Amino acid sequence: MKKMPAFRQIAAYAGKPERLVWVILTTLILVSLVASPLFSGWDNLRNVFLIQPVGLGLAALGQTFIVLAGGIDLSVGSVISLLTSLAAGIFQKNPLMHPLAMVALMLALGAAIGALNGMIVARLKVTPFMATLAMMLVYQGLALFYAKRTIGGIPRSFRFIAEGKVLGIPVSILLFIGIIVLCHGVLTRHRFGARILAVGSDPTVSALSGIDVGKTRFLSYIFGGMLFSCAAIFLAARMGGGGPKVGVGYELDSITAIVIGGVSLAGGTGNVLGAFGGVLIISVFYNLMNLLSLNSFLQTLLKGLILILAVAFTSRKKRG
Amino acid sequence: MPKDQDEGTLLKLSGITKRFPGVLALDSVDMEFMKGEVHALVGENGAGKSTLMKILSGVYQPESGSITFKGVPAVFRNPLQAQTAGIATIFQEFSLIRPFTVAENVFLNREPSTFAGFKDMGTARKKTTDLLGEIGFDLDPDSRIEDLTVVQQQVVEIVKALSITANVLIMDEPSAVLTDKEIKNLFAIIRKLKARGVTIIYISHMLQEIFEIADRATVMKDGKTVGTRNIRDTNKDELIRMMVGREIKDFFPASIRTKGDELLSVENLRKGRELEDICFTLHAGEILGIAGMAGSGQTVLAKALFGIEPADGGEIKILGKSMRITSVRQAMGAGMGYISEDRKNYGILGPMAVRVNITVADLGRFLRGGFLSGKMEREASAKKITELGIKVAGMNQRAVTLSGGNQQKMLIARWLLKKPRIFIIVEPTRGIDVGAKTEIYKIMRALVEAGSGILMVSSDLPEVIGISDRIMVMRTGRIEGIIDQTGGLTTEERIMSLAVGHDYSYGEGIPS
Numbered sequence: 001m002k003k004m005p006a007f008r009q010i011a012a013y014a015g016k017p018e019r020l021v022w023v024i025l026t027t028l029i030l031v032s033l034v035a036s037p038l039f040s041g042w043d044n045l046r047n048v049f050l051i052q053p054v055g056l057g058l059a060a061l062g063q064t065f066i067v068l069a070g071g072i073d074l075s076v077g078s079v080i081s082l083l084t085s086l087a088a089g090i091f092q093k094n095p096l097m098h099p100l101a102m103v104a105l106m107l108a109l110g111a112a113i114g115a116l117n118g119m120i121v122a123r124l125k126v127t128p129f130m131a132t133l134a135m136m137l138v139y140q141g142l143a144l145f146y147a148k149r150t151i152g153g154i155p156r157s158f159r160f161i162a163e164g165k166v167l168g169i170p171v172s173i174l175l176f177i178g179i180i181v182l183c184h185g186v187l188t189r190h191r192f193g194a195r196i197l198a199v200g201s202d203p204t205v206s207a208l209s210g211i212d213v214g215k216t217r218f219l220s221y222i223f224g225g226m227l228f229s230c231a232a233i234f235l236a237a238r239m240g241g242g243g244p245k246v247g248v249g250y251e252l253d254s255i256t257a258i259v260i261g262g263v264s265l266a267g268g269t270g271n272v273l274g275a276f277g278g279v280l281i282i283s284v285f286y287n288l289m290n291l292l293s294l295n296s297f298l299q300t301l302l303k304g305l306i307l308i309l310a311v312a313f314t315s316r317k318k319r320g
Numbered sequence: 321m322p323k324d325q326d327e328g329t330l331l332k333l334s335g336i337t338k339r340f341p342g343v344l345a346l347d348s349v350d351m352e353f354m355k356g357e358v359h360a361l362v363g364e365n366g367a368g369k370s371t372l373m374k375i376l377s378g379v380y381q382p383e384s385g386s387i388t389f390k391g392v393p394a395v396f397r398n399p400l401q402a403q404t405a406g407i408a409t410i411f412q413e414f415s416l417i418r419p420f421t422v423a424e425n426v427f428l429n430r431e432p433s434t435f436a437g438f439k440d441m442g443t444a445r446k447k448t449t450d451l452l453g454e455i456g457f458d459l460d461p462d463s464r465i466e467d468l469t470v471v472q473q474q475v476v477e478i479v480k481a482l483s484i485t486a487n488v489l490i491m492d493e494p495s496a497v498l499t500d501k502e503i504k505n506l507f508a509i510i511r512k513l514k515a516r517g518v519t520i521i522y523i524s525h526m527l528q529e530i531f532e533i534a535d536r537a538t539v540m541k542d543g544k545t546v547g548t549r550n551i552r553d554t555n556k557d558e559l560i561r562m563m564v565g566r567e568i569k570d571f572f573p574a575s576i577r578t579k580g581d582e583l584l585s586v587e588n589l590r591k592g593r594e595l596e597d598i599c600f601t602l603h604a605g606e607i608l609g610i611a612g613m614a615g616s617g618q619t620v621l622a623k624a625l626f627g628i629e630p631a632d633g634g635e636i637k638i639l640g641k642s643m644r645i646t647s648v649r650q651a652m653g654a655g656m657g658y659i660s661e662d663r664k665n666y667g668i669l670g671p672m673a674v675r676v677n678i679t680v681a682d683l684g685r686f687l688r689g690g691f692l693s694g695k696m697e698r699e700a701s702a703k704k705i706t707e708l709g710i711k712v713a714g715m716n717q718r719a720v721t722l723s724g725g726n727q728q729k730m731l732i733a734r735w736l737l738k739k740p741r742i743f744i745i746v747e748p749t750r751g752i753d754v755g756a757k758t759e760i761y762k763i764m765r766a767l768v769e770a771g772s773g774i775l776m777v778s779s780d781l782p783e784v785i786g787i788s789d790r791i792m793v794m795r796t797g798r799i800e801g802i803i804d805q806t807g808g809l810t811t812e813e814r815i816m817s818l819a820v821g822h823d824y825s826y827g828e829g830i831p832s
Contacts, residue, residue, distance in 0.1 A: 191429070191437045198417045198428055208379065208415035209428045209480075210400035269419060 021261045021277035028284050036291040052283040054176045055235045061183050062227030063254040064275040069220035070200040070267035071128035076228050077247035078139035079113055083232035084242025085147035092153035099158040106229045114225020118218035143244040150243030154236055162237035184272040196220055200267025257282045259310040328354040330519050336385035345371045347543040356517045360530040363540035363563055364782055369523050373490050377409040378402035408486035410477050412493050416465045423448040423461040426480045451479045456505040490521045507533050527556050539563050572786035573765040580604030583742050583773040589634030594620045595797045602773040609788030610777045612819045617797035618777040622744050626658040627651040657735035661747035667731050670720035674712050675701040677719045678733045704733035725756025746777045761787050781812045793818035
C-alpha cells in the first residue's frame with residue numbers, strides 16, 4: 001500500500017483518468033518547451049499537432065472501439081501496410097482512377113479485413129489477442145508479397161487529402177476533426193456505442209439485456225477496420241506511396257496511446273477524447289525524443305517503459 | 321387441469337428437461353400460465369424455479385421439451401428473442417451495467433431513437449422518471465448504478481422489466497430487498513399490469529406475499545412440478561408440505577453440539593466499506609453458518625479470513641494466538657482451509673486426474689529424494705476416496721467428468737490431507753444433486769465431530785438452518801445478529817428479517 005506514493009498523489013490530484021491525460025499532456029508540452037528550443041518552431045508544432053497525430057489518431061480511434069468492446073487488434077500496423085501498398089499499386093496500374101473511388105475501395109477493404117478479424121474472434125472464439133497476432137502475420141505476409149518494398153505512384157489528386165487546404169485549413173485536419181466528432185457521437189450518443197460499452201463492461205449482463213455479444217464484437221472490428229483504412233488513406237496520401245513497412249509500430253503506439261488516454265484494456269471504460277489526448281501525448285513524446293536526438297535504442301526502450309507505466313496505472317485504478 | 325386448447329392459456333411448457341454437468345436441474349416439467357393471472361412459483365432453493373425461468377427468458381436452452389406461446393410453438397435461443405416475443409424478466413442476480421446510468425440501463429439495447437439509431441436520452445430519462453414515479457420511488461435517472469444501494473438497484477431492475485411492453489413478466493424474488501412500503505407499491509403495479517392482461521410469474525420465498533398477490537401457485541421440488549393450486553383453495557400448510565416433502569431431520573445429520581476449544585476469534589475486523597465491526601468466535605465442534613442477502617459481506621469476510629483479499633484492520637486470533645493474515649499461505653499455515661463456491665474456476669483442476677486433484681495442495685509430503693512418489697500419492701488418494709465415499713471410475717478419472725457432489729468431496733479430501741482445524745466453506749452444496757447434498761452434510765458433521773470448526777457461507781436458507789449450530793446473519797457488511805440453534809431450529813423468516821433489516825413477521829403480517 002505504501003508503494004509509489006507519487007502515483008497516488010498524481011492520481012489524487014488529477015482525479016479521474018479523463019482529466020489525467022490532459023494533465024500529462026500539458027506537463028509534457030511544458031517540459032518540451034523548456035527542454036528544446038526547437039520544439040516551439042512553427043514547422044515543428046505543425047508537425048507535432050497537425051500531421052503526426054492524424055495517422056496514429058485514426059488508428060487509435062479504431063483501436064479504441066475494438067478495445068472498448070472487450071477485444072484488441074494487434075494487426076493494425078500490418079493492415080495499414082497492406083492497404084497503403086494496395087493503394088499505391090492499384091494507382092500505378094490505373095493512374096486515372098478517381099480518388100474517391102480509391103477512398104471507397106480502401107474503406108471497403110478495411111471493413112472486409114475487420115470483418116475477417118471479427119469473425120475469427122466472434123465465430124471461431126479465438127481470443128482477440130491470438131487472433132489478431134496471427135492475422136498480423138497474415139496481413140504482413142500479404143503486404144510483402146504484393147509490394148516487396150515501398151512503392152510510389154499516388155497521384156496528386158489523391159494526395160489532396162493530406163496536402164490540400166480549404167480556406168487555409170488542411171483538408172486532413174478537417175476530415176480528422178470530423179471523424180473524431182463522429183466517433184465521439186457514435187460512442188456516447190448512438191445505440192451502437194452503448195452496446196459496445198455494455199459488452200465491454202459485462203458481457204453476461206449484456207446478453208441478459210438482449211444484446212448479441214458476438215455480433216457487437218464483430219461490428220466493433222468492422223468499425224475499427226474502417227478507421228484503420230482511414231489511417232492508411234491519410235498515410236498513403238501524405239507519403240505519395242505505400243509499402244510493407246508503413247504501418248510498423250502502429251499496433252503498440254495505438255494501444256499505448258489509448259491506454260494513457262484512459263481506455264481500459266479490460267473493455268467498457270474510456271472515451272474518444274481521452275484516446276485522442278493519448279495520441280497527442282505519444283506524438284509530443286516522440287518529437288521530444290527526436291529533438292533531443294536520443295539514441296534510437298533508447299527511444300524503443302522508453303516506449304516500452306511508458307506502455308508498462310500506462311497499463312500498470314490503469315490496473316491499479318481497477319483494484320483501488 | 322385446463323384442456324390443451326383452453327382459451328385463457330397464454331404460455332404452456334411441456335416436458336422441459338435441463339441438465340447441468342452432474343445435476344438434473346429440470347426433469348420433464350409441465351406448466352401452464354393463463355392470460356392475466358399472477359402465477360406464483362414456489363419451492364426450496366435448488367428446486368429449479370430460476371432455471372425454468374431462465375429457459376423461458378432465453379438464457380438457457382432446454383435439452384428437451386417444448387414451449388407454446390400464444391398458441392404457437394416458440395423457441396427462445398437468446399434473451400433478445402424472448403423479449404421481442406413479449407417475455408420480460410426481472411433476474412434474481414442483477415442484470416445491470418455498473419458504469420451506466422439508471423436511464424441507460426433501463427433502455428439498454430432498446431434506446432428510444434429519433435434519428436439513425438442515435439439515442440434520444442431525453443425521452444429515455446423522462447420515461448424512466450415516469451416509471452419510477454409509477455412505483456413510487458424517487459431516484460435520479462442520471463445516477464450511476466455503481467453508486468446505488470442494493471435496494472435502488474433492485475428498483476432499477478424492476479423498472480427495466482416494466483419498460484418492456486410484455487405479455488409475460490417474470491419476477492424472480494423481486495421483493496427480497498424491498499421494504500414494506502416498496503413491496504406495497506410493487507403489488508399495486510402487479511395489479512395494474514394484471515388488469516391490462518399481463519401474465520405475471522412471481523417467484524418468492526415469502527408465502528404471505530404469495531397469498532396476497534397470486535391467483536395460482538405451482539410448487540416445484542427437485543426439478544419437478546409437485547402440483548398447481550388455486551390460492552383460494554389452498555393454505556400455507558399445504559404448500560409447505562408440497563415444498564418440503566421430506567423431513568428436515570432425515571436430510572440433515574443431527575448435531576451432537578459439543579462446544580470445544582475456541583479455534584478462531586475475530587475482533588473488530590473491517591475492510592473498506594464492505595466489512596465493519598465484525599466480531600465473532602468459532603469453536604471446535606461447531607458449524608457456524610453465515611447468512612445474508614447476496615453482497616452483504618459474507619464472501620468478503622470469508623476471503624478476508626483466508627487472506628485472499630486481506631482485511632484492513634481488526635484482530636484475528638487462532639487458537640488464542642493473535643495473527644495477521646495477509647496471504648493465503650499464512651492462512652494455510654495457521655491451519656485454515658477454504659473451499660470456494662466457484663468450484664470450476666477456483667477449485668478443481670478440471671482436466672487432471674482425481675488423484676492429482678487430491679494431492680496437489682500438499683505435494684511436499686509426497687517427496688522422496690526430491691521427486692514425487694507416485695506410490696505414496698496413490699495410497700493417500702485411495703484412502704481419502706474410500707473415506708469420503710467419492711464415486712470415481714478410478715483415481716485417474718479426470719476431475720471435470722465427476723458430478724458436482726463428487727467434485728466437492730474431492731476438494732474436501734484435498735484439504736483433509738493438510739489437516740486444517742478451521743474450514744471455510746462457501747456454498748457447500750451449490751449445484752449439487754439433492755441426494756449428494758446429504759452426504760456432504762454428513763462429511764461436514766463428521767469433520768467438526770473430529771475437532772474441527774466450520775465456517776459456512778450459504779445463501780440456501782434451509783441448508784443454513786439445517787446444518788448450522790449457530791447462524792450469523794450479515795447485512796451491509798455488519799453482523800446483524802447471531803442465532804444460537806441449541807434451543808431448537810430457527811425459521812427462514814427470522815433470518816430474512818435480520819438480513820433485510822425489517823421485520824417479516826410469522827403470521828399474517830402482510831404489509832398493507
